[in-house]
Amino acid sequence: MSNAPVNNGRRRFLTAATSVVGGVGAVGVAVPFIASWNPSAKAKAAGAPVEVNVGKIEPGQLIRAEWRGKPVYVVRRTEKTVSELSNHEDQLRDPSSEEPQQPAYATNTHRSIKPEFLVALGVCTHLGCAPTYHKGDFGEQVEGVSDGFFCPCHGSKFDMAGRVFQGVPAPLNLVVPEHSFIDDDTLLVGVGQGEA
DSSP: OOOSOOOHHHHHHHHHHHHHHHHHHHHHHHHHHHHTTSOOHHHHHHHSOEEEEOTTOOTTOEEEEEETTEEEEEEEOOHHHHHTTTTTGGGBSSTTOOSSSSOGGGOSTTOSSSTTEEEEESOOTTTSOOOEEEESOGGGTSTTOOEEEEOTTTOOEEOTTSOBBTTSSOOSOOOOOOEEEEETTEEEETSOTTTO
16 A cells, blocks of 8 residues: 555546546447437338329320339329229229228229329239239220220239229239329329328
8 A cells, every 4th residue: 555645636537537438438339329220221212202203294194103112103094084983883893992002082083182193003912913004905804994904914904093893813902102292293102192
């Protein structure tokens, strides 16, 4: 044991310096650890809303977008197509869209916010194949219906509101994702009406 006088100032300085270094080290370890809990940039991008320019789509034309790794079909329906949507409801499995395959604001005959635009995932509800769009020649698949979607894998058929016909393998209507309109020319897929 030393008989030298105790230097309390030096002791406090060393204690404070050690505490500061330890605190910095703890923060240095904690920040990356906590950051690892956040989703990656790739995961964020996969679920991020997607803007689609619909201003130049001609009536009857289909364009494709991608959202969450899945194709989204956007079709500008003609006035004739919209007016004929109720003509074949007796041939559909779920004509009133009672199954929750769409947001509440799209539970209507045309299954969309604006009647002229169909927004649906291009994924068959049977086994996940991609239905093909038939414009004007769908009558070969369903008599009396000129436009629709046909899944060549197993023969499922959907009308221009994405509603599935009876007697085909697909059990449900095509999924209508959350969507809204930023303006007349810009559709936002992934954010519902009133959420943007």
